[in-house]
Amino acid sequence: MKNFYSKIKLFRVIFSLTYFLSIVFLFLEFKFKLAANFADYILFFQFAPSLIKFIFDASLLPIIYVLSLLFLTLIFGRFYCSFLCPLGVLQDIFIKLFQKLKILKQKFQSNKLQKLQYVLTIIIFSSLAFNFILPLSLFDPYSIAGKLLGNFLIPLVVYINNEIAYFINSLDFYFISPEKNIHFNFYSALFSLILFAIVFVTLAFYGRFYCNSICPVGGILSFASKFSLFKLKISSDQCLNCSLCQKYCKANCIDYKNNTIDFSRCVLCFNCLIYCSKNGIKFELDYKRNSLPKENGVISKSRRNFLNTITFSAAGILILNDDLEAQKRNRHKNNNLLYDSIELNRSKQPIIPPGAISLQNYSTKCVSCMLCVASCPTKVIVPTFNEFGWDKLFIPKLDYNYAYCQYDCVVCSEVCPTDAILKITIEQKQEIQLGKVRFKKRYCIVHTNNVECGACSEHCPTKAVNMIPYRGLHLPAVNDKICVGCGACEHVCPARPRKAIIVEAHSIHQKAQKPKSDFEERTHNEKLFPF
Amino acid sequence: MKRRDFIKAILASGSELFFPNLILPKKTLANNKNYDLVAVRGGNPDAMFYAAIKELGGIEKYVRKGQTVVVKPNIGWDVPPERAANTNPLLVGAIVKVCIDAGAKKVYVFDNTCDNWQRAYSNSGIERTVKQNGGEMVPGNFERYYSEVEIPNGVKLKKAKVHELILNSDVFINVPILKHHSSARLTISMKNHMGIVWDRFYWHRNDLHQCIADFSAYRKPDLNIIDAYRAMHRNGPRGVSEADVIELKALIISQDIVAADSAAAKFLNYEPQEIPYIKIAAEQKKLGNYDLSKLRIKRIVL
Numbered sequence: 056m057k058n059f060y061s062k063i064k065l066f067r068v069i070f071s072l073t074y075f076l077s078i079v080f081l082f083l084e085f086k087f088k089l090a091a092n093f094a095d096y097i098l099f100f101q102f103a104p105s106l107i108k109f110i111f112d113a114s115l116l117p118i119i120y121v122l123s124l125l126f127l128t129l130i131f132g133r134f135y136c137s138f139l140c141p142l143g144v145l146q147d148i149f150i151k152l153f154q155k156l157k158i159l160k161q162k163f164q165s166n167k168l169q170k171l172q173y174v175l176t177i178i179i180f181s182s183l184a185f186n187f188i189l190p191l192s193l194f195d196p197y198s199i200a201g202k203l204l205g206n207f208l209i210p211l212v213v214y215i216n217n218e219i220a221y222f223i224n225s226l227d228f229y230f231i232s233p234e235k236n237i238h239f240n241f242y243s244a245l246f247s248l249i250l251f252a253i254v255f256v257t258l259a260f261y262g263r264f265y266c267n268s269i270c271p272v273g274g275i276l277s278f279a280s281k282f283s284l285f286k287l288k289i290s291s292d293q294c295l296n297c298s299l300c301q302k303y304c305k306a307n308c309i310d311y312k313n314n315t316i317d318f319s320r321c322v323l324c325f326n327c328l329i330y331c332s333k334n335g336i337k338f339e340l341d342y343k344r345n346s347l348p349k350e351n352g353v354i355s356k357s358r359r360n361f362l363n364t365i366t367f368s369a370a371g372i373l374i375l376n377d378d379l380e381a382q383k384r385n386r387h388k389n390n391n392l393l394y395d396s397i398e399l400n401r402s403k404q405p406i407i408p409p410g411a412i413s414l415q416n417y418s419t420k421c422v423s424c425m426l427c428v429a430s431c432p433t434k435v436i437v438p439t440f441n442e443f444g445w446d447k448l449f450i451p452k453l454d455y456n457y458a459y460c461q462y463d464c465v466v467c468s469e470v471c472p473t474d475a476i477l478k479i480t481i482e483q484k485q486e487i488q489l490g491k492v493r494f495k496k497r498y499c500i501v502h503t504n505n506v507e508c509g510a511c512s513e514h515c516p517t518k519a520v521n522m523i524p525y526r527g528l529h530l531p532a533v534n535d536k537i538c539v540g541c542g543a544c545e546h547v548c549p550a551r552p553r554k555a556i557i558v559e560a561h562s563i564h565q566k567a568q569k570p571k572s573d574f575e576e577r578t579h580n581e582k583l584f585p586f
Numbered sequence: 587m588k589r590r591d592f593i594k595a596i597l598a599s600g601s602e603l604f605f606p607n608l609i610l611p612k613k614t615l616a617n618n619k620n621y622d623l624v625a626v627r628g629g630n631p632d633a634m635f636y637a638a639i640k641e642l643g644g645i646e647k648y649v650r651k652g653q654t655v656v657v658k659p660n661i662g663w664d665v666p667p668e669r670a671a672n673t674n675p676l677l678v679g680a681i682v683k684v685c686i687d688a689g690a691k692k693v694y695v696f697d698n699t700c701d702n703w704q705r706a707y708s709n710s711g712i713e714r715t716v717k718q719n720g721g722e723m724v725p726g727n728f729e730r731y732y733s734e735v736e737i738p739n740g741v742k743l744k745k746a747k748v749h750e751l752i753l754n755s756d757v758f759i760n761v762p763i764l765k766h767h768s769s770a771r772l773t774i775s776m777k778n779h780m781g782i783v784w785d786r787f788y789w790h791r792n793d794l795h796q797c798i799a800d801f802s803a804y805r806k807p808d809l810n811i812i813d814a815y816r817a818m819h820r821n822g823p824r825g826v827s828e829a830d831v832i833e834l835k836a837l838i839i840s841q842d843i844v845a846a847d848s849a850a851a852k853f854l855n856y857e858p859q860e861i862p863y864i865k866i867a868a869e870q871k872k873l874g875n876y877d878l879s880k881l882r883i884k885r886i887v888l
Contacts, residue, residue: 506793509769549787585852586878
C-alpha cells in the first residue's frame with residue numbers, strides 16, 4: 056500500500072512541478088512568443104479565471120471544468136491545492152527549502168481562522184455578483200502567483216538575460232539578445248511583496264496558512280472537501296503516536312495525539328501516508344460518517360458554525376454593497392467635477408487594451424494576473440496602482456510614454472485567461488479605436504521651433520496623422536475617424552515637456568473607420584531612367 | 587510606360603552593354619568599371635544587385651578577405667515585404683551572400699527599428715534571408731550598443747550616439763528602400779542613417795533636414811544600395827496598404843550618397859533640390875553631387 060502511496064506522491068510532485076513550470080514558462084516566455092498559443096490550454100485549469108468565464112460569459116467549457124472540479128473535490132478532497140494551484144506549488148517548493156534550512160515549525164494548529172476564511176470566501180465570490188472583482192483579484196492564488204512572477208521574477212530574469220546578452224554580444228556572438236523589461240510599478244510590486252511576506256512567513260510557522268485562512272479558492276474547496284467521499288484517516292490500532300505524519304503535514308492539519316485529521320484543511324500532498332512508520336494512515340471511503348457518537352456533537356457544532364458564517368458574510372455583503380453604492384455616487388460626483396476641468400484630466404484616464412471593449416467589461420473580469428503585461432511584445436501594457444480608481448486596483452493599462460501598441464499584434468487578447476481582454480483577430484483589432492488622437496498645435500515643434508518634424512505622422516499606421524503644408528513646412532493634421540488610438544504618435548512625439556499629440560482614452564472602445572487613400576497623388580516617373 | 591519609350595531606353599542603355607568592345611578600345615573598357623553610379627531596372631532584387639555590383643568592379647573592390655561588414659537595411663516596420671516599408675529581404679540576403687563569398691569575416695545586419703524590433707526583423711523577412719546566407723542579425727534597439735561620437739562640422743547635430751557596429755566594422759553598406767516620407771519628403775540613403783543612431787528624436791526636435799545632412803558627413807557608407815524594386819509613393823514611411831506601393835523594379839548603387847539619393851528621388855518625380863537634406867548635403871556640406879548630368883552613370887536593363 057505504501058508503495059502505491061509513494062507512487063501517487065511521485066505523480067503529484069512531477070505533475071504539479073510540470074504544470075507550475077509551464078505557468079512560469081508562460082510568463083517568462085519572452086523569447087519565442089509562444090505564450091499566445093499555449094496560454095488558453097494551460098490557464099484553463101485555473102479555478103478563478105475559469106469561474107469568471109463561467110459567471111460572466113457562461114462559456115460551456117469553463118462551466119464543465121468548474122463543476123467537474125467541484126465534483127472531484129467532493130470525491131477526493133482538495134487535490135487542486137497541491138496539483139494545480141501555482142501559489143500552492145510555490146509554497147510546497149518553499150516548504151522543501153524551509154525543511155532543508157530547518158526553519159519550518161510543523162505541528163498541529165487548531166482551526167481558528169477557518170470561519171474567517173469562509174466569510175471571506177463568501178464575500179469575495181458574492182461580490183462578483185455586484186460586478187466587483189477586486190476582492191477576488193487581491194486574494195486569488197493564481198493572480199497572486201502572476202503578480203509575483205510579473206513584478207519580481209520577470210524583471211530579474213530579463214535583467215540577467217540582458218547582462219548575459221550584452222556580455223556574449225561583446226564577444227561577437229549574437230545568439231542571445233537583450234529584451235525590453237516590463238515597466239515596474241512600485242505599488243503593485245509592494246502589494247505583491249507584502250502578500251508574499253504574509254504567505255511565506257506564515258508558511259514557516261503554520262504551513263499552508265494562506266490556503267486555509269484566507270484563500271477564496273481554498274475556501275470553496277475546503278468546504279466541499281468536508282463532504283468528500285474519500286478521506287484521510289488515522290487508524291488508532293496501527294498508530295504508534297510517532298508524530299511523523301504531523302511533522303511532514305504541509306497544512307498542519309494532523310493531530311496525532313487525538314488521532315484526528317482535519318480533512319477540510321488537507322491539501323492532499325500524501326506526505327503523511329508515506330512518512331507514517333506503520334500503515335497508520337489510510338486514504339479511504341468515509342463510510343462511517345455518522346456512525347460515531349462523537350461526531351454528532353461535531354455536526355451540530357459545525358451547523359452553528361455554518362449559520363454563523365452565513366450571518367457574518369451576509370453582513371459583509373451588505374456593508375460592501377453600501378460601500379459600492381457610495382462609490383458609485385462618488386464617481387458620479389467626480390464625473391461632474393471632471394467636466395469642469397476636462398482639458399487637464401481627460402488625458403489622465405488610462406487606456407485599456409484592444410479587446411477589452413469597455414472599461415466595464417475589462418474591470419469586472421480582470422484579476423490582474425499580469426500575463427498580458429508579461430507577454431506584450433512592446434511592453435506597452437504596464438501594471439497600475441490606483442489609476443483606474445480605488446475599486447479597480449492593479450489592473451494593467453497601456454502606457455504610451457513607455458511604448459506603443461503594435462498595429463498587427465493581438466497577443467494580449469490571446470493570453471488573457473479571464474477574457475477581460477476578449478479574443479480578437481488582427482482585422483478586428485485594426486478597427487478598434489482605443490482612444491482618439493488629439494493634436495495640440497501650441498506644443499508642436501513645427502509651430503514652436505519652425506523646423507520639420509513629422510515623427511507622429513511617420514509612425515501612424517493608418518495615417519490618421521498626416522502632414523499638411525504650414526509656413527513652408529509640414530504640420531500634423533489629425534483625422535480621428537481613422538485613428539485606432541495605438542499611441543505611436545504620442546510615444547514618439549519629441550516635444551518636451553508637454554507632448555503635442557496625445558491619445559485620449561475611450562471608456563467604451565469605438566469603431567475606427569478604414570484608412571482612406573485620397574491623399575495627394577504623386578505618381579512615379581514613367582521613364583526607365585529619369586536621369 | 588509607353589512601348590516606344592521602353593524600346594528607346596533599352597536601346598540607349600543596352601547599346602553600351604552589348605557593344606562596348608566594338609565601340610570602345612580596351613583601355614577605356616577598364617575605366618568603364620569606374621562608374622559613379624549604376625542603375626538597374628527590370629529584374630528581381632537579387633539579380634539586379636548582382637548585375638550592378640559586377641559593373642562596379644565586383645564586391646571585392648569594397649570587401650576584402652577577413653574584413654567585417656555591416657549592412658544597414660531599413661527594417662523600421664512590422665510589415666511584410668509586399669508593403670515596401672522595409673528593404674527587400676532578397677536584396678539584403680544577396681548582399682550578405684556576396685560579402686561572405688568575397689571572404690568577409692562576418693556580415694552584420696541591424697536597424698534601430700521604429701516598431702517592435704523582433705516583430706520587424708522577422709516579419710520583414712530580412713532575418714530569414716540574412717541567416718540563410720550566413721549573416722548575423724544584431725539588435726539595434728538598446729542603448730548599450732551605442733557610443734557617443736562627435737560629428738565633424740555639424741551645424742545642428744554636433745554629437746550623436748552611434749551603434750558600435752558602425753564604429754567598429756571595416757565596411758559599411760547602406761541598403762535603404764526608396765519611400766515617400768511624410769516630413770522628410772523622401773527617405774533614401776541619408777535618411778536611413780536615422781537607424782544607426784540612438785536618439786533620433788533629437789533630430790526631429792532640432793531641424794530634421796539639417797541633422798540628416800550633418801550626420802551624413804560622419805561616416806560615409808562604402809556603398810549605398812538603394813532598393814527600389816517596390817517603392818512607396820505615398821503615405822510613407824510606414825504606408826497604409828499595398829495601394830501605396832508601385833513596382834518599379836529598380837536598383838541604384840553608388841558610393842556617392844547624394845548622387846544615389848538624387849537619382850532615386852527622380853524615380854518618384856522629385857527633383858533633388860526639392861528635398862532639403864539633399865540640397866544641404868550637396869551645397870553646404872559638399873558631400874556629393876546632385877547634378878546627375880555630371881556623373882558617369884551605368885544604366886542596365888535586365
